[in-house]
Amino acid sequence: MTPRLHAPVELAAGHEADLPPNATRHVQVLRLQPGAELTLFDGRGGEWRAEVLAIGRKDVRVRAIEAMPVERELPMRVVLALGMPANERMDTLVEKATELGAAAIQPLVCERSVLRVAGERAEKKAAHWQAIVIAACEQCGRNRVPPVHAPLPLREWMASLEAGDAATQRLLLSLDDDARPIAAARRGGTDALFLSGPEGGLSEGELALARSRGFAPVSLGSRVLRADTAPLAALAVIAALEAASSPGGAA
Structure with a gap:
């Protein structure tokens, strides 16, 4: 299963970004390698297919590939x-x-x-x-x-x-x-x-x-x-x- 991570960072097709600390630790714990696929979401709706570009001791850089307008909310609040x-x-x-x-x-x-x-x-x-x-x-x-x-x-x-x-x-x-x-x-x-x-x-x-x-x-x-x-x-x-x-x- 592709890991899903909360990443409240700016995402756009082809855009590269450093993951926030919590998501970085998650990638490191999972021992993912460059090229691994991720699903990222910023918490405001929809999600992104992304890939790991580089993994350092304290940071992980990713690239957003494709936006996926997926919603899994109840039909009412x-x-x-x-x-x-x-x-x-x-x-x-x-x-x-x-x-x-x-x-x-x-x-x-x-x-x-x-x-x-x-x-x-x-x-x-x-x-x-x-x-x-x-x-x-x-x-x-x-x-x-x-x-x-x-x-x-x-x-x-x-x-x-x-x-x-x-x-x-x-x-x-x-x-x-x-x-x-x-x-x-x-x-x-x-x-x-x-x-x-x-x-x-x-x-x-x-x-x-x-x-x-x-x-x-x-x-x-x-x-x-x-x-x-x-x-x-x-x-x-x-x-x-x-x-x-x-x-x-x-x-």
């Missing part, structure tokens, strides 16, 4: 806003959400959150998760790199939201009695903003705030899923629903 699970579970959540097609991830600090970060530590966490996203894109074939925003307190994030619009459906993962199954609540063809709580769930005040900002409660069933499982399951459900409703999709 699905943004995950979630109470961060503790320990390494957030790392796995970010990786799998990228593979499943999340358009962006907003980590949140909620009243019942175990993991609490702010300031410089929050920025470092976001940078760490962004690196995981890039690696996941290289592996799964995505050519658009979804951003992982710096963690914010839930109420601060809520205050920053603009008024709802018909193009984006706001959904709240909930166990409340009035929560509808995602398949029943979902408006096909619209973007989605999913809100999911941390290990202890959202507080009553946070739930009320979410509802007041237009988030409709939806359910994944009667089982209580972990904080790192629920948003991934919701993302997978939406992806499956859209695939089934698209031309040529399953009935």
Whole structure:
């Protein structure tokens, strides 16, 4: 399989460029040789067929050969806003959400959150998760790199939201009695903003705030899923629903 590397450099047919440090290390670890073929993507869409020209101790020079307008995104934007699970579970959540097609991830600090970060530590966490996203894109074939925003307190994030619009459906993962199954609540063809709580769930005040900002409660069933499982399951459900409703999709 041709190696896929994220290379946010200027690419044009016949253009030569030095790979950034992360991609350079990848080429060296794979022990590629001059003449080896690569697939490069800058994270903004499409990819390039390229070849290795030269490999030094600290740099790798490549030449772009052909642009390939390949897209592997979901037909709609699905943004995950979630109470961060503790320990390494957030790392796995970010990786799998990228593979499943999340358009962006907003980590949140909620009243019942175990993991609490702010300031410089929050920025470092976001940078760490962004690196995981890039690696996941290289592996799964995505050519658009979804951003992982710096963690914010839930109420601060809520205050920053603009008024709802018909193009984006706001959904709240909930166990409340009035929560509808995602398949029943979902408006096909619209973007989605999913809100999911941390290990202890959202507080009553946070739930009320979410509802007041237009988030409709939806359910994944009667089982209580972990904080790192629920948003991934919701993302997978939406992806499956859209695939089934698209031309040529399953009935």
